[in-house]
Amino acid sequence: xxxxxxxxxxxxxxxxxxxxxxxxxxxxxxxxxxxxxxxxxxxxxxxxxxxxxxxxxxxxxxxxxxxxxxxxxxxxxxxxxxxxxxxxxxxxxxxxxxxxxxxxxxxxxxxxxxxxxxxxxxxxxxxxxxxxxxxxx
Numbered sequence: 001x002x003x004x005x006x007x008x009x010x011x012x013x014x015x016x017x018x019x020x021x022x023x024x025x026x027x028x029x030x031x032x033x034x035x036x037x038x039x040x041x042x043x044x045x046x047x048x049x050x051x052x053x054x055x056x057x058x059x060x061x062x063x064x065x066x067x068x069x070x071x072x073x074x075x076x077x078x079x080x081x082x083x084x085x086x087x088x089x090x091x092x093x094x095x096x097x098x099x100x101x102x103x104x105x106x107x108x109x110x111x112x113x114x115x116x117x118x119x120x121x122x123x124x125x126x127x128x129x130x131x132x133x134x135x136x137x
Contacts, residue, residue, distance in 0.1 A: 007037055008037050008038045008039060008040040009036065009037055009038075009039055009040065009060040009061070009129060009132070009133075010039075010040050010041075010042055010058055010059050010060055011028070011039050011040070011041055011042070011059070011060060011061045011062075011063060011125075012041075012042045012044055012050065012053055012054065012059045012061070012062040012063065013025060013041055013042070013043050013044065013063045014044045014045070014047075014050050014062065014063065014064045014065060014068065014073060014076065015045070015064075015065035015067075015068050015073075015093070016045055016046075016065070016068045016069055016070075017065070017068070018043075018045070020065050020067075020068075020093070020114075020116075021043045021045075023116045024063055024093075024116065024121065025041050025043075026118075027116055027117075027118035027121045027122065028118075028121065028122055028125055032122045032125055032126055033122075033126045033130075035126075035130065035133065036126065036129055036130065036133055037133065042059065046071075047071035047076055050062070050064070050076055050080075051076075051079075051080070054080055054084055054087070054088075055084070059088055060088055060089075060129060060132055061088055061089050061090075061091065061125065061128055061129055062077075062080065062088060062089070062090045062091070063090075063091045063092075063093065063125075064076050064077055064090060064091070064092050064093065064108070065092075065093045066092045066093055066094045066095060066099065066102070066103070066111075067093065067094075067095050067114065073092045073093060073106075074092055074094075074102050074103060074105070074106040074108070075106070077090045077092055077103070077106035077107060077108045078105070078106040078107060081106070081107035081108075082107075088132075089109045089110070089128040089129075089132075090106075090107070090108040090109060090110075091108060091109065091110040091111065091112060091124055091125065091128060092106060092108040092110070092111045092112075093111075093112055093113070093114055093116065094111050094112070094113045094114065095113070095114055096113055096114075097113040099111070099113070100113070109128055110124040110127070110128055112124050
């Protein structure tokens, strides 16, 4: 295996609620799929730190809590998509399944409702990260 294949993928997890961040990390684990490298989590509780981390350019996926306060994940997602060239994929955690249309407005590539279903979250994350991992033969 090459160094690139072994390199972990950084996943930013934003919520003002530490329990929500922990639920996401526990649901996904270190390696949600054998085709993906290990995930390295960057836990963030405030909007300015989300923007700082995303501006660095080493985040593979951002998971943003749409229910966070004072800055909700959908508004942050829209800002990131508007301001960052080739912004990495964004997944928004919505308050209800019916709020998925709002995630579309925010230009997030995926939405998963609260309460977090580990299988649904893992499937969405795998779908978003798989294209960023070079195929091995």
